[in-house]
Amino acid sequence: MFNHTLPALLSKAESREIIRLAEVAGQTQGGLVGGQRHDNIRRARISWLNDQGDAAWVMSRILQGVADANRQAFQFDITDFKERLQVACYDESDEGHYDWHSDIGDGPLARLRKLTIVAQLSEADTYEGGNLELALGNHGQPASRDIGVATVFASFLQHRVQPVSRGKRYSLTCWCHGPKFR
Template sequence: MIPHISLPNALSPDECDRLIALIAAHHLKDAGLVGGTTAHNIRRAEIAWLDDIPEAAWVLDRMITLTAQANREAFQFDLTDFGESPQVARYTAEREGHFDWHSDIGAGPWAAKRKLTIVVQLSDPASYEGGTLEIRPDSNITQAPRSRGAATIFPSFTLHRVTPLTAGTRWSLTLWSHGPSFR
């Protein structure tokens, strides 16, 4: 199995701008909650859910198509749905934005069904420093592409993190495809 796949033009720069503008116009919430408690040592970011923004419905349609293509080419998992809302995150250097090593599969009604994680880089890579999405499928760590509009798709059980931002702001889109439990 391929540890991850990158799709360089999942969204155009104009589409990235459009999505950021939609999110920026809505209230972002603190994403530092883990297991119901604040854990800024694990994650420090602000998030918004696209299901709360009707003008962003086009994003899920695009991601479904791209994920189906990537799954056929690289993973061949049994996928059934996208039961969770896509999430846009804003990491800022001012708030020491980061997300420590974690996987996206776990307990709970949604996390237990996650099969593939899709992360799309929305920011221009020149607009921030640090904030690198790193993927650790084994003892090696790889960096996801930083090009604007690039999607990185990987199994949800894969360890990954966003390194601390040292300057600027990084925006990203994340969503998860679901399916029956791994066996």
């Protein structure tokens, strides 16, 4: 199994609070591993949340969710959370999207990624498009659009966010690190 769903990682109120924290932190244009920008591959604004202070509770919730998912579905050797929490905003104004990619890359942290967790922060009826899809077989399997639901998947799994055609889609992402796969 390469993906697992956590049906109620966050409440609606908690999801809204994470969006508020991201807006307070400020948003910048998202890039690829290594900081490169390619608008044809990714168009999103991102914020980084510290795992201490006002967002400490978010990291605690992520840690618990990852521990549960890893125990139930993956049993990967997870040793660290070396990157801050990322909140992404995919907006209709620029057809926000992220084309097919995996989260393992050449960067010093990206090469150690084992699991990715993506939590849905927006209400499904507030945007169109913007589906998170996981590549399973010859097609993309859509992840849940329900607010507060988290999808956990192996970081090597290809995935994408389809272009948003109406509204804004917010999501929270965290990567879990460990020794190289053997």
